[in-house]
Amino acid sequence: xxxxxxxxxxxxxxxxxxxxxxxxxxxxxxxxxxxxxxxxxxxxxxxxxxxxxxxxxxxxxxxxxxxxxxxxxxxxxxxxxxxxxxxxxxxxxxxxxxxxxxxxxxxxxxxxxxxxxxxxxxxxxxxxxxxxxxxxxxxxxxxxxxxxxxxxxxxxxxxxxxxxxxxxxxxxxxxxxxxxxxxxxxxxxxxxxxxxxxxxxxxxxxxxxxxxxxxxxxxxxxxxxxxxxxxxxxxxxxxxxxxxxxxxxxxxxxxxxxxxxxxxxxxxxxxxxxxxxxxxxxxxxxxxxxxxxxxxxxxxxxxxxxxxxxxxxxxxxxxxxxxxxxxxxxxxxxxxxxxxxxxxxxxxxxxxxxxxxxxxxxxxxxxxxxxxxxxxxxxxxxxxxxxxxxxxxxxxxxxxxxxxxxxxxxxxxxxxxxxxxxxxxxxxxxxxxxxxxxxxxxxxxxxxxxxxxxxxxxxxxxxxxxxxxxxxxxxxxxxxxxxxxxxxxxxx
Numbered sequence: 158x159x160x161x162x163x164x165x166x167x168x169x170x171x172x173x174x175x176x177x178x179x180x181x182x183x184x185x186x187x188x189x190x191x192x193x194x195x196x197x198x199x200x201x202x203x204x205x206x207x208x209x210x211x212x213x214x215x216x217x218x219x220x221x222x223x224x225x226x227x228x229x230x231x232x233x234x235x236x237x238x239x240x241x242x243x244x245x246x247x248x249x250x251x252x253x254x255x256x257x258x259x260x261x262x263x264x265x266x267x268x269x270x271x272x273x274x275x276x277x278x279x280x281x282x283x284x285x286x287x288x289x290x291x292x293x294x295x296x297x298x299x300x301x302x303x304x305x306x307x308x309x310x311x312x313x314x315x316x317x318x319x320x321x322x323x324x325x326x327x328x329x330x331x332x333x334x335x336x337x338x339x340x341x342x343x344x345x346x347x348x349x350x351x352x353x354x355x356x357x358x359x360x361x362x363x364x365x366x367x368x369x370x371x372x373x374x375x376x377x378x379x380x381x382x383x384x385x386x387x388x389x390x391x392x393x394x395x396x397x398x399x400x401x402x403x404x405x406x407x408x409x410x411x412x413x414x415x416x417x418x419x420x421x422x423x424x425x426x427x428x429x430x431x432x433x434x435x436x437x438x439x440x441x442x443x444x445x446x447x448x449x450x451x452x453x454x455x456x457x458x459x460x461x462x463x464x465x466x467x468x469x470x471x472x473x474x475x476x477x478x479x480x481x482x483x484x485x486x487x488x489x490x491x492x493x494x495x496x497x498x499x500x501x502x503x504x505x506x507x508x509x510x511x512x513x514x515x516x517x518x519x520x521x522x523x524x525x526x527x528x529x530x531x532x533x534x535x536x537x538x539x540x541x542x543x544x545x546x547x548x549x550x551x552x553x554x555x556x557x558x559x560x561x562x563x564x565x566x567x568x569x570x571x572x573x574x575x576x577x578x579x580x581x582x583x584x585x586x587x588x589x590x591x592x593x594x595x596x597x598x599x600x601x602x603x604x605x606x607x608x609x610x611x612x613x614x615x616x617x618x619x620x621x622x623x624x625x626x627x628x629x630x631x632x633x634x635x636x637x638x639x640x641x642x643x644x645x646x647x648x649x
Contacts, residue, residue, distance in 0.1 A: 160184045160185060162185055162423070162609075163419075163421050163423070164180055164185055164187040164188075164421065164422065164423045164424075164425065164609065165187065165188050165189075165419055165421045165423075165424050165425070166180075166187050166188070166189040166190070166424075166425045166426075166427070167189075167190050167394050167424070167425070167426045167427055167428040167433075168189075168190075168191060168192075168198065168428055168585065168587070168588070169189050169191035169196040169198065169390075170197060170198025170199065170200060170374070170427055170586075170598065171197075171200050171374065171585065171595040171598045171599050172427040172584045172585025172586070172588060172593075172598040172602040173189055173198075173425070173427045173584075173585065174189075174197075174374050174377045174378060175227065175377075175598075175599040175602040175603060176425045176427075176584065176603075176605060176606055177189050177381045177386060177388075178227070178231070178377050178380065178381060179602070179606040180386075180606055181380075181381055181386055183606070183610065186385050186386040187387075187425075188386070188387045188388075188419060189381070189386070189387070189388045190393065190394055190407075191388065191389065191390050191391075191392065192393045193391070194390050194391055195371070195375070195390075196377070196378040196388070197370065197371045197373075197374035197375070198427075199212055199213060199215075199555055200212075200215045200370045200371070200373075200374065200595050201370070201371040201374065202368060202369030202371025202372060202375075202497075203371075203459075203461075203548075203550050205461070205548045206548075207499070208461065208463060208498065208504055208548070209368060209369045209371075209496075209497035209498075209504075210459060210490065210497075210504065210506055210548070210550060211369045211371075211488065211493060211497070211506070212457065212459055212506075212552055212555075213457065213488075213508065213555070214473065214474050214486075214488050214493065214506075215370040215595060216243070217363060217364035217365055217370070217373075217595075218360060218363040218364065218596075219596035221596060221600055223600070224596045224600055224603075225364075227599065227603075228364065231373055231376055231377045231380070232366055232373055232376060236367065237366060237372070238366055238367075239364065239366075239367055239494065240363075240364060241364070241365045241494070242361070242362050243360060243361055243362055243363055243473060244471055244473055244492070245472055245473055245474050245475065245476070246472055246475055246476070247309060247313075247476045248475050248478060248479060248538075249308065249309065249478040249479065250479070252266050253266075254266055258305075258309060263309075264276070267308075275302060275304045275308070276302075277304075278303050278304035278305065279301060279304075281302065282298060282299050282302050286299060287299040290327055291326070291327050292322070292323050292325060292561065293314060293322045293323070293325035293326065293327055293329050293330050293559075294306070294311070294321075294322040294323045294325075295323075295327070296327035296330045296331065297322075297330050300330075309478060310322075312479075312480045313485065314329075316480075316483075316485045316510060317455065317485055317510045317556075318455055318556075318558060318559075319455060319511075319512060320560070324560055324561055325559055325560065326559040326560065326561055326564060328559050329559040329592070365493055365494055367496045368494070368497065369493070369494065369497055389409065391411055391412050392409045392410065392411050392417075393409065393410055393428075394407055394408070394409050394426075394428055394432075394436060395408050395409065395416070395436060396408035396437075396438050397424065397433065397436050397437050397581070398438050399437060399438070399439065399578060402576075402577055402578060402579050403578065403579060403580050404421060404424050404437075404580055404581050405420065405421065406418055406420055406421065407419045421580075423581075423609050424580060424581045424582070425582045425602065425605050425606075426581060426583050426584065427583075427584050427586075427587060427588040427598070427602070428587065428588060429454070429554055429587045429588070429590070430449065430567070430570060430583055430588060431450065431452040431590070433581075433583065434446065434448075434449035434570055435449055435450070441573060441577070442573070445569060445570060445573045448565075448567075448569045448570050449566070451562055451563075451566050452557070452558075452563060452566055452590050453557075453558045453560065454553070454555065454557055454587075455510055455511075455512065455555060455556040455558055456511050456513050456518065456551070456552065456553050456554065456555055456556075457508065457509070457511070457551070457552040457555035457556070458508075458509040458510075458511050458518060458525070458549070458550070458551050458552075459506050459507070459508055459509070459549070459550040459551075460507040460509070460526055460528075460529035460547055460549055461490075461504055461505070461507075461547060461549075462504065462505045462526070462529055462530065462533070462547045463502060463544065463545040463546050463547065464502060464503050464504065464505055464539055464543050465501065465502055465543045465544075465545055466502070466503065466543050467491055467498075467500075468491070468492075468503065469503065470538060471489075471492065472489055472492060473488070473489060473492045473493055474486055474487060474488045474489065475489075475538075479536065481535065482532040482536060483509055483528070483532065484509060484529065484532050485508050485509065485510050487505055487506065487507055487508065487538070488505065488506030488508065489503055489505060490504045490505070490506060491504065502545070505533075505539065507529040507532065507533075510556075513553055522548075522549040525547075525549050526546075526547035526548075529547065530544050530547075557586060557587065557591065557592060559592065566590075567591070571583075571617060582609070583616075584598065584601040584605050584616065585602065586598055588601075589601065589616075589617065591620060593619070593620050600619050601619050604616050604619065
């Protein structure tokens, strides 16, 4: 391929940065367009007064060897990419439960009477199965029984998505718990089970950059710039002008609405799939536009509280299954990496799942910090008097919503793009409107670059494996050459 081939990449998150990095290695100098002022997307590290915040908590764990090799290439050395112990728990009714759930321990913590009710509820759905498994609520209830579902899944899921669990596609559960059941977890919990004979084992540690996930993407962006490629920060793609079945030109705008045109041969897009379709000129058919307009996102708001206690709890993060508070999850950044906090302190990331323009999103920062402190008091996790100060970070379009119509809308758009735009490659979480994690996002970008050079990879096949996200196959059973990257989440 001609090294003067013009490739533009929308977005400098894990997918966009990976695409550019791979192109540079092949001798192409792409242009990357990023709406923000820093790389990393949701996987950035926010720095405020030398405090570092990971938005959502991004573990670096993958079953795709090519992805792990790239991580280690960008950040070589154990001092940069550290191995960290993993501990996360569920907080419910003032008690802690292992995450992923360990049924024997969970039932013991719930108490004998509640445990009996949960077991009877589980048996009931085995005797009389739930018929309609198309939505999240019914799917999970069939796996665990209605009582365990309502205890450990319903309130948190609805807090994350802001809609009734009946209105969420079963895909959301299937991606994460398809091969998980009370039976398999009970078997894993038995003390006499030989780990060497198990099909799977729970993840107990992960890789993590010393200064947070943004260190990975900042380092990669620096290497991309050194190659002569260009990163246009604080720009957005406003139009994708197409000719027949090819995109031939991009119109990009800066924050002052000044326009610039870029001629292109290929376009790798990690911008929201909705915005890609709505930016096309000439416009696609009306039904494709309507499908795009129906794709929605959940937004993220972080209140980072500096706490004068280095170890308020040992967890990397805690899921809050408690409907009397708005916080959904709490990150403990000192447990992720000591280099993200200062000696004698830690920083707690209080995560709120919101919609732009709602009451929490519009709340002044000072009020948000006070609300987060008050919720720590209600949870009895940390004495609010130990909170020194706080910061607020907002991220729009954080999570693509898996509502009941999303799959049909994405399928329609995917089919139209395949038939009508041969040089446009949607990649990553937002680009494909799929809850990809950063390794899956990276892998889609890697395959897209291969396709530019003549390969025929099915990028949409990534993230369709049925493995539970917290489970890793034994080495003997791993097949790292599979194009379908396995399923697991980075808890965000």
